[in-house]
Amino acid sequence: MEEIAANRSFGGWHRRYRHRSETLDCDMVFAAYLPPQADKGHVPCLWWLSGLTCTDENFMHKAGALGLAAQLGIAIICPDTSPRGVGLTGEDERYDFGSGAGFYLNATQEPWRQHYQMYDYVTQELPALVNSALPVTGRQSISGHSMGGHGALICALRNPGRYQSVSALAPIANPAECPWGEYAYGRYLGMDRETWLEWDSCALLRRAGCSHHLLVDQGTDDRFLAEGQLRPEALEAACQTTGVRLTLRMQPGYDHSYFFVASFIEEHLRFHAARLA
Amino acid sequence: MEEIAANRSFGGWHRRYRHRSETLDCDMVFAAYLPPQADKGHVPCLWWLSGLTCTDENFMHKAGALGLAAQLGIAIICPDTSPRGVGLTGEDERYDFGSGAGFYLNATQEPWRQHYQMYDYVTQELPALVNSALPVTGRQSISGHSMGGHGALICALRNPGRYQSVSALAPIANPAECPWGEYAYGRYLGMDRETWLEWDSCALLRRAGCSHHLLVDQGTDDRFLAEGQLRPEALEAACQTTGVRLTLRMQPGYDHSYFFVASFIEEHLRFHAARLA
Numbered sequence: 022m023e024e025i026a027a028n029r030s031f032g033g034w035h036r037r038y039r040h041r042s043e044t045l046d047c048d049m050v051f052a053a054y055l056p057p058q059a060d061k062g063h064v065p066c067l068w069w070l071s072g073l074t075c076t077d078e079n080f081m082h083k084a085g086a087l088g089l090a091a092q093l094g095i096a097i098i099c100p101d102t103s104p105r106g107v108g109l110t111g112e113d114e115r116y117d118f119g120s121g122a123g124f125y126l127n128a129t130q131e132p133w134r135q136h137y138q139m140y141d142y143v144t145q146e147l148p149a150l151v152n153s154a155l156p157v158t159g160r161q162s163i164s165g166h167s168m169g170g171h172g173a174l175i176c177a178l179r180n181p182g183r184y185q186s187v188s189a190l191a192p193i194a195n196p197a198e199c200p201w202g203e204y205a206y207g208r209y210l211g212m213d214r215e216t217w218l219e220w221d222s223c224a225l226l227r228r229a230g231c232s233h234h235l236l237v238d239q240g241t242d243d244r245f246l247a248e249g250q251l252r253p254e255a256l257e258a259a260c261q262t263t264g265v266r267l268t269l270r271m272q273p274g275y276d277h278s279y280f281f282v283a284s285f286i287e288e289h290l291r292f293h294a295a296r297l298a
Numbered sequence: 299m300e301e302i303a304a305n306r307s308f309g310g311w312h313r314r315y316r317h318r319s320e321t322l323d324c325d326m327v328f329a330a331y332l333p334p335q336a337d338k339g340h341v342p343c344l345w346w347l348s349g350l351t352c353t354d355e356n357f358m359h360k361a362g363a364l365g366l367a368a369q370l371g372i373a374i375i376c377p378d379t380s381p382r383g384v385g386l387t388g389e390d391e392r393y394d395f396g397s398g399a400g401f402y403l404n405a406t407q408e409p410w411r412q413h414y415q416m417y418d419y420v421t422q423e424l425p426a427l428v429n430s431a432l433p434v435t436g437r438q439s440i441s442g443h444s445m446g447g448h449g450a451l452i453c454a455l456r457n458p459g460r461y462q463s464v465s466a467l468a469p470i471a472n473p474a475e476c477p478w479g480e481y482a483y484g485r486y487l488g489m490d491r492e493t494w495l496e497w498d499s500c501a502l503l504r505r506a507g508c509s510h511h512l513l514v515d516q517g518t519d520d521r522f523l524a525e526g527q528l529r530p531e532a533l534e535a536a537c538q539t540t541g542v543r544l545t546l547r548m549q550p551g552y553d554h555s556y557f558f559v560a561s562f563i564e565e566h567l568r569f570h571a572a573r574l575a
Contacts, residue, residue: 028557029519029549035557085362087560242306272306279359280305280312287365 022154025050031091032057035081038154044138044146045104051147052077053155054087058094065160065185065297066096066151067290070143070176072167073201074121077101080166083279086286093294096157100143102169104136118205124196125172126220128209137209140220144176144183162186162293166282167245168193168201170237174222174256178231186296188236188289190282191243195255197221200248223252226259234266236292238285240275299431302327308368309334312358315431321415321423322381328424329354330432331364335371342437342462342574343373343428344567347420347453349444350478351398354378357443360556363563370571373434377420379446381413395482401473402449403497405486414486417497421453421460439463439570443559444522445470445478447514451499455508463573465513465566467559468520472532474498477525500529503536511543513569515562517552 022040029035033056042049058064067090069080077099080086090097103123109132112119123139152159162185165173170192177187196202197217206217218224225231239246239253246253253269260267275281299317306312310333319326335341344367346357354376357363367374380400386409389396400416429436439462442450447469454464473479474494483494495501502508516523516530523530530546537544552558 028553028555029517029551029561030557031561082360082556085365085560087557088362088564240306274306276305278305280307280364283362283364284306284308 022150030054031088033059033087033091035087037077040150042142042146044142045136047104047107047136049101049105049142050077051101052081052099053151054081054090054097055155056091056094056096059096059156063156063158064094064096065162066098066157067293067297068143068161068163068173068176069097069099070125070163070165070169070172071099071102072165072169073102074116075102075169076121079279083283084286085283086290089287089290093290095290095294095297096155098147098151100147103139107136109133109136117201118208122168122205124168124205124209124220125175126209129216130209130211133209140176143172144180160185160297162297164188164190164289164293165192166190167277171196171222174235175220175225177233178222178225178229181232186293187233188292190238190285190289191240191245191251191277192222192237192256193251195221195223195252197224198255199250199252201250223255223259226256226263226265230263231265235260235268236289237267237269238272239269240272240277240281242274243277243281245277299427307331308365310336310364310368312364314354317427319419319423321419322413324381324384324413326378326382326419327354328378329358329376330428331358331367331374332432333368333371333373336373336433340433340435341371341373342439343375343434344570344574345420345438345440345450345453346374346376347402347440347442347446347449348376348379349442349446350379351393352379352446353398356556360560361563362560363567366564366567370567372567372571372574373432375424375428377424380416384413386410386413394478395485399445399482401445401482401486401497402452403486406493407486407488410486417453420449421457437462437574439574441465441467441566441570442469443467444554448473448499451512452497452502454510455499455502455506458509463570464510465569467515467562467566468517468522468528468554469499469514469533470528472498472500472529474501475532476527476529478527500532500536503533503540503542507540508542512537512545513566514544514546515549515566516546517549517554517558519551520554520558522554
């Protein structure tokens with residue numbers, strides 16, 4: 022893995038790396054924030070999964086989270102949101118499918134399955150690389166925004182015991198039942214909707230529950246909420262049915278942007294820090 | 299003036315406006331952060347002048363400053379960094395001249411002088427508009443980054459009593475004596491270097507001093523420092539000669555990016571808040 026950028030930040034370092042991903046069969050870039058405490062020892066880490074159109078950079082630049090991560094002594098790892106530049110027809114035609122829109126699942130359909138294995142990448146290959154190359158303890162939590170908020174939920178739900186905690190901001194909570202999910206899942210996974218349920222947080226909750234306390238923030242003026250893309254009500258219903266503890270906070274007036282993420286990231290970082298300690 | 303965006307942020311609002319500027323003879327966009335306190339009354343404001351290539355958006359998205367502005371009850375106003383799309387030959391050829399590089403001065407040379415009057419825009423026309431349209435008290439301070447750090451210095455030095463305080467991050471402190479300044483000032487102001495001194499913070503300090511306590515942060519690993527573009531040593535010498543109080547902090551390992559700005563913006567906001575109170 023090759024370091025392609027390093028910026029001093031709040032006494033620690035923001036670093037970007039390029040590496041060859043065997044899982045995705047392409048080169049990938051990811052970013053790591055290493056707090057000052059990582060100069061002297063190993064630190065716990067928070068995985069941050071970003072949303073549609075994002076790269077490893079959006080959270081690092083826009084969330085305003087690094088100062089508090091420095092204070093709390095937590096590393097933050099931001100993967101990219103899809104394979105890049107793999108040359109598939111249609112990979113760059115839509116903002117909500119293909120490049121920038123990997124949905125953190127393992128595609129089964131041609132031509133996507135050769136590269137679009139983001140779930141294995143963010144839960145297996147990249148953690149192994151990070152654990153071997155960076156000063157992290159292995160104690161980890163996971164969070165994300167929108168597509169990445171759902172990514173965080175499914176990573177945690179499919180791997181009980183792996184993460185100390187999970188939270189999400191404006192997650193696409195029920196992709197099997199929303200327009201974004203219907204488009205992308207139909208192409209990545211095929212038209213048998215049963216297979217989609219393996220990658221839907223509400224279905225996973227109904228099937229196996231979850232021992233985590235889930236923290237979810239959602240802006241009430243988020244246009245994707247109004248369009249039925251996010252469906253926090255489905256997440257709430259699934260948690261109620263299965264007795265999973267969910268703190269779902271509807272935040273009045275907030276939209277889907279990083280202005281929303283930045284406004285509430287402090288509480289998410291403190292939520293995770295308390296469980297990573 | 300037309301609102302083109304509004305995002306709830308830390309209980310207040312990030313808003314973007316488009317308006318016709320008579321001074322610049324073109325349409326301009328600026329951004330305002332209005333803290334929650336502005337819902338109920340008028341608040342003091344901090345002007346933030348951005349650097350080369352930036353727009354009104356960089357600071358609002360990347361500085362991580364809005365949470366603290368909300369807490370302190372300070373509005374932040376971010377102008378753009380130049381006229382835009384005025385159709386002059388060469389306006390978009392270089393990152394350090396023309397669009398995105400107005401240098402906060404009043405150009406005297408053809409063809410630039412018709413539009414490139416950024417000093418009058420940020421000290422006269424835009425404050426008048428902001429004071430009439432937004433809930434601000436008129437108490438104001440000014441800060442900025444790089445080209446905008448110098449812009450903040452010259453706005454304060456040329457207008458004693460106007461601002462409660464001034465600070466800068468990695469300012470182009472002595473443009474009359476650096477490659478960026480030589481290129482831009484030669485074209486905006488002509489080849490008589492005497493005229494450049496009206497727009498050089500070191501020359502202005504030597505001529506008239508300053509009653510402000512200046513706060514300046516500068517990263518030691520900033521490549522533009524190494525290239526001689528920033529010259530904090532000239533600012534330090536001018537302040538020493540004239541007895542102006544300067545707190546110049548060389549920050550080890552930091553570069554010129556917004557990772558640097560974000561790391562130190564809290565102390566700048568608190569510095570201004572104490573003087574705006």
